[in-house]
Amino acid sequence: MIPESLQSLLFWVVATVAVLSAGGVVLNRNAIYSALSLLVNFTMLAVLYLLLNAQFIAMVQVIVYAGAVVVLFVFVEMLLGATGRIQVTGWLTPRLIVAAVAGFLLLSTVGSVVYESAIGGMRGNVTPEVLARAGVVQVLGITLYTDYLLAVQLAGVLMLVGLVGALQLGQQWQRGRPSSLPGSPARSPSAAAESTGRGNTPMRENGG
């Protein structure tokens, strides 16, 4: 266990890097740099979870967010390539002013609530001693597969639905409509069959 003074120091360093990288996500003009800032931010949050004694969540954070999600973002950015061409408008636009005011109001409201009110609520029995004896993964797993079994099943169904939806969208991409003009009429089934052979070849060349 890290001594307490070192924990505070670690918290401040990690929190500073997390806030700076979050700002980097918003401020970078290049979406790739934004994705890399996001990666730094996710990793810093994983360190904070370790400080909070939530080792399992920290590992899931690294694997799912820093691994899968950031890779997906970078992949899509590389695939499209066109998103970097969006002009960044100048400072002090009405949109920016409204966003700054809204952000200030949000932060001051939430901050004052955090500052003023004491934390109440039902206390559980999972003290650090229990965790040290049994291990966080074991305790979490038992809770997950007994009390929250239905939620686990529903999460599985949700992931299946998401998989099918993403596959369906990706298939339309691969089929390659005859013309990708906006507002082109819906295809008849025969036209779809006709375009299948034509549309597939360049896709394969690109993807190979």
Added chain:
Amino acid sequence: MPGVPTAWFLLLGAILFTIGAVGVLVRRNVLIVLMCVELMLNAVNLTFVALSRELSSLTGQIFVFFVIVVAAVEVAVGLAILVELNRLRQTADVDEVSELKG
């Protein structure tokens, strides 16, 4: 309770959430808007885990687990929609796809 005070974590979560919300409002690139949504989800996750430690209860960590599941599915479907949008309109600007008409 040893360790870093919980209020610091809650404040950090509030700051990160605000940065994400401002990003959603300011940026026009769909990809970066999605990243800012992820930032906000992560800020809430941090709050959940901090309160989970404060209250000696694992419910917060279970919630974070499900939030991560939902966020992963959201990113997969959202980016698939973004690819399809880019093929249809050759743009990733949220302002250019403001109408519901296909």
